[in-house]
Amino acid sequence: MASLIEQLTERLREAGYRNTPARRAVLEALIDGPSHMTAPDVVAAVDESSPSVGRASVYRTLELLTRLGLVQASTLGGTETTYMLAPSGHHHHAICLECRATLEIDECVVGELEGLLCQRTGFEIRGHLLEIYGLCPRCATSQRNSNQTE
Amino acid sequence: MASLIEQLTERLREAGYRNTPARRAVLEALIDGPSHMTAPDVVAAVDESSPSVGRASVYRTLELLTRLGLVQASTLGGTETTYMLAPSGHHHHAICLECRATLEIDECVVGELEGLLCQRTGFEIRGHLLEIYGLCPRCATSQRNSNQTE
DNA sequence: GTATATGCAAAAAGTTTGCACAGTA
DNA sequence: TACTGTGCAAACTTTTTGCATATAC
Numbered sequence: 261m262a263s264l265i266e267q268l269t270e271r272l273r274e275a276g277y278r279n280t281p282a283r284r285a286v287l288e289a290l291i292d293g294p295s296h297m298t299a300p301d302v303v304a305a306v307d308e309s310s311p312s313v314g315r316a317s318v319y320r321t322l323e324l325l326t327r328l329g330l331v332q333a334s335t336l337g338g339t340e341t342t343y344m345l346a347p348s349g350h351h352h353h354a355i356c357l358e359c360r361a362t363l364e365i366d367e368c369v370v371g372e373l374e375g376l377l378c379q380r381t382g383f384e385i386r387g388h389l390l391e392i393y394g395l396c397p398r399c400a401t402s403q404r405n406s407n408q409t410e
Numbered sequence: 411m412a413s414l415i416e417q418l419t420e421r422l423r424e425a426g427y428r429n430t431p432a433r434r435a436v437l438e439a440l441i442d443g444p445s446h447m448t449a450p451d452v453v454a455a456v457d458e459s460s461p462s463v464g465r466a467s468v469y470r471t472l473e474l475l476t477r478l479g480l481v482q483a484s485t486l487g488g489t490e491t492t493y494m495l496a497p498s499g500h501h502h503h504a505i506c507l508e509c510r511a512t513l514e515i516d517e518c519v520v521g522e523l524e525g526l527l528c529q530r531t532g533f534e535i536r537g538h539l540l541e542i543y544g545l546c547p548r549c550a551t552s553q554r555n556s557n558q559t560e
Numbered sequence: 561g562t563a564t565a566t567g568c569a570a571a572a573a574g575t576t577t578g579c580a581c582a583g584t585a
Numbered sequence: 586t587a588c589t590g591t592g593c594a595a596a597c598t599t600t601t602t603g604c605a606t607a608t609a610c
Binding site: 428429430431449450453465466469470 | 573574575576577583584585
């Protein structure tokens, strides 16, 4: 079975792009790092692991990977853009607005909606993003407590 | 019936924040402008309508409005962050990856999932974002045509 | 061999900060 | 009146660009 990095570079190749050290370095940073990284996070990680790769290539690669759908950008309910590897299959997130923790959700209820949308509008669907915002149990509890003492 | 701007400033007030000219100018820019605006778009619109409001206040206000949930930031499937008024009720988007057109979707299938998530994990849900990415009918057609002639 | 992709460094763009002052509640 | 919020300008961070060179295929 092909490793994740191999699968991803293969998808680049299929789309007509070359398999270069800079692109591998960005993919590896995303694979090895936390599930959501800002652009400067990725720049720093690449600079750590592959100092010969330039900043500009990191930005160019993040843009390319996002355009091809290998990577997905999201604001996680805040204002800061983060990048994550686009999960194959369905994985969505519940995000705590307080502590920024993310929780994976496996259930996917979007499929049925996509069918309907495609039928009604002729939209050709490529993917989707579903994020649920709220307070994780820990933060919900501590917020209730602090309200009591106010 | 209270106008939209009044409803929004009222929500600010309820959260303990003051109703100031800078905040009204940002809200008005979002109300009057296109449905998705980047931060520099909002800065420009405010500078147009209320030249006395400073750039910094626009950023501070966008951050505040997002934190309070009056505004939602999203990358629309690309890498650029845009802001939109968070619609009350359910409105989601289908976004064309080619021409960036957005299409409103009224159906909401997330409610049931939220109930399940809340029950299972104790997450206290405040909102959600659902975006469907793909090609609008027009771009899907023109892409098929250009593939034929390749 | 050739076109794509790169690193570099500089420029541009975008965002944040500190602080004295203004204006809301 | 008290304190939140502001404008300003400077500092800082992030992102983009142009171009000669390297390298994947």
